Amino acid sequence: MRLLLAEDDSQLVEFLRPKLQRSGYIVEWSNNGIDAEFLALEENFDGIILDLGLPQKSGLEVLKSWREQNLTTPVLILTARDSWQERVDGLKAGADDYLGKPFHFEELSARLEAILRRHFGQLDNTLEFEGLTLDTDRQTVTLSTSETHQLTAIEFRLLRHFMLNPNKIISKTELSEHIYEEEQLKDSNVIEVYINRLRTLLGKSWIKTFRGQGYRLSAP
Numbered sequence: 001m002r003l004l005l006a007e008d009d010s011q012l013v014e015f016l017r018p019k020l021q022r023s024g025y026i027v028e029w030s031n032n033g034i035d036a037e038f039l040a041l042e043e044n045f046d047g048i049i050l051d052l053g054l055p056q057k058s059g060l061e062v063l064k065s066w067r068e069q070n071l072t073t074p075v076l077i078l079t080a081r082d083s084w085q086e087r088v089d090g091l092k093a094g095a096d097d098y099l100g101k102p103f104h105f106e107e108l109s110a111r112l113e114a115i116l117r118r119h120f121g122q123l124d125n126t127l128e129f130e131g132l133t134l135d136t137d138r139q140t141v142t143l144s145t146s147e148t149h150q151l152t153a154i155e156f157r158l159l160r161h162f163m164l165n166p167n168k169i170i171s172k173t174e175l176s177e178h179i180y181e182e183e184q185l186k187d188s189n190v191i192e193v194y195i196n197r198l199r200t201l202l203g204k205s206w207i208k209t210f211r212g213q214g215y216r217l218s219a220p
């Protein structure tokens with residue numbers, strides 16, 4: 001899953017980013033309201049963490065603009081502690097949840113997971129598709145034979161993206177956006193290597209190749 005982190009406090013970003021990455025998210029960072037507004041509209045994110053106190057354009061204005069332009073991506077707002085008015089304004093402007101600063105990472109993570117689950121229609125920490133079960137906490141996949149495999153970070157991100165978009169042809173570009181960060185080298189041939197690792201784990205016919213179009217997860 002790809003997250004936009006819109007926050008101008010670089011110390012907080014340095015604290016959050018590696019923790020979010022370890023939880024299996026790809027994190028793109030924006031430190032002002034203008035860039036954050038643009039990025040979310042131009043690129044494909046699964047969730048957004050939005051500080052309301054952003055320079056250049058306030059988080060509240062940015063959020064209003066996104067919702068006016070029909071951006072439905074779930075948004076968790078970060079608000080000043082004790083500012084109930086900010087929370088109310090944020091929720092009314094279309095935020096899915098809020099968190100007052102300072103906070104514990106565990107709470108941010110739990111709230112974020114909850115809004116993402118609601119958005120993707122998931123009831124708990126598992127994703128299921130045709131007998132495959134992906135445990136998003138443990139980052140494991142269980143097959144219909146009850147065989148369970150631990151996934152590497154990239155295998156997990158790749159399989160999660162497939163399971164959130166089952167029976168759909170997904171381009172190499174979209175897949176690489178969901179497994180690497182912008183500044184990392186994106187070699188589309190590497191995607192094939194990971195697809196083949198998933199095929200080895202799940203069974204060969206789960207992921208089909210569509211030449212020039214991409215890949216699709218569907219029941220064998």
Ligand code: CA
Nearest residue numbers: 008051053054
């Ligand atoms: Ca701020």
